[in-house]
Amino acid sequence: MGNYAAELERTASPLARDTGLLNGCLTQAEYVLDDCVRALRTGEVHLDVTNLPRVDLMADKFVTHQLQPGDYLEASHVFVEVASVEVQRVLLDTACPADLREVATRTLVRGAARRTRFLAGFYDAASLDTIDEIRLLERRSLARDVHDGIGNGLTLALRLVDGALGRGGEPAELASRLRRARQVLLDTLSQAQEVICQLRRQDPALGIFEALRMFRDHAGCGTTAVDLRLSGDDWRVPDTSRKEIYLILCEALRNALAHAEAERVTVTVTVADTEVVAEVADDGCGFDLTPPGAGGYGLRSMSDRAALLGGTCRVFSEVGVGTRVRLGVPLRGE
Structure with missing residues (x-):
């Protein structure tokens, strides 16, 4: 021995x-x-x-x-x-x-x-x-978004409208209440679009490239420019790997749009002969990777998904400079 x-x-x-x-x-x-x-x-x-x-x-x-x-x-x-x-x-x-x-x-x-x-x-x-655990946590997260965001927003808007209808009062006061209700509904609609986007990313019926384009178009990028630099034949990627790679990149892009306060996010995906190499880079605020658990569940789930494919997912970030998520997954036949 x-x-x-x-x-x-x-x-x-x-x-x-x-x-x-x-x-x-x-x-x-x-x-x-x-x-x-x-x-x-x-x-x-x-x-x-x-x-x-x-x-x-x-x-x-x-x-x-x-x-x-x-x-x-x-x-x-x-x-x-x-x-x-x-x-x-x-x-x-x-x-x-x-x-x-x-x-x-x-x-x-x-x-x-x-x-x-x-x-x-x-x-x-x-x-x-492990995959089941990841998906269960994702479903719970979506449920919280629906309950805490959309549910509470609709409840508040309904109360504002009921208050305006029940109290009467001066036209200016009624208009103020209705404007507040309208803004709450707009915010809730934005949250609903985010949830729909999250649901849409669960099952890409298209290739990685086209699915990423659709995700970007529905993600609500606001003032952040999102560049996609895609090369190679994404249909060479086996079905199971294609779905997991897509989910990892969507999570990285969603994190950048939600937290980075970036002017630009660049998503680069290259399908080579033996591997898929990808990077999601932003020029945003960055964050400190030192504390235990920095980045939370989202970064951990990306790493777990990559590991299950025999690949790696690494995060590099510097406060005030931006964040890069680098993914490498070997190509294997089904």
Whole structure:
């Protein structure tokens, strides 16, 4: 196990950076070696499936640390290389027959492969849980917007109109009340358009580029100029990735329009041969990224979505200068 751990560290495996993940890898390796011992005793490939469910603990950690099953696959390859050399050396030293050495090797390879497949299945389930959590929080946020913004605005406007109708009084006073009611309704209409825009962005039936254009046109940009610089063929992006990339960019653009007080926001998206690279940059007020939780749920959800696609989403901001959200997602076939 010492050689395996040392090799993971030497190859800069992300699993070696976390004690819990490293211990999990070593535990899975011990299970595979136990299978090899049993295979040598029986003369047949033997895989003990009773301890496979323990892999789900590692899958949860993978999602938490924004790692991918491919990281475990590489660690598994390292294990097979290291263990094969050690196992064959020990078996040769003990004059083990060639057929048993072959059984041990097959058990080693198949055991490592099975655990990798098992982890990938648990990872997919854990990832779906994360996506469901993100979407649930988004629905709750929309519900709050409807209740707190639109609902309260309509209630206030109704009271102003009822007051004007019920009290009578001077024409100037009635006109003042109606003007206030009108302004409240205009503000509420603006909030309703924002909610509609949020709903519209949930399911892009078009490609990323056209969907972004529609989002910009319905987002209520006010005095902020929004430039879209789009290149490549966005239809090369798989359906699931296309939707998540679109949602990340919409969230970044919405944040810029809502909070940056910017004169200009530039959205750049490039679909290359092997990846999608995008950036949402504004020249607004910027903010301090130092405090824990800076940026809140929106930035966290963008990072989570990118990680589930095997990509990264990073935020750079400087007070008084502006903010940049940079996204990179590898292209994979469906």
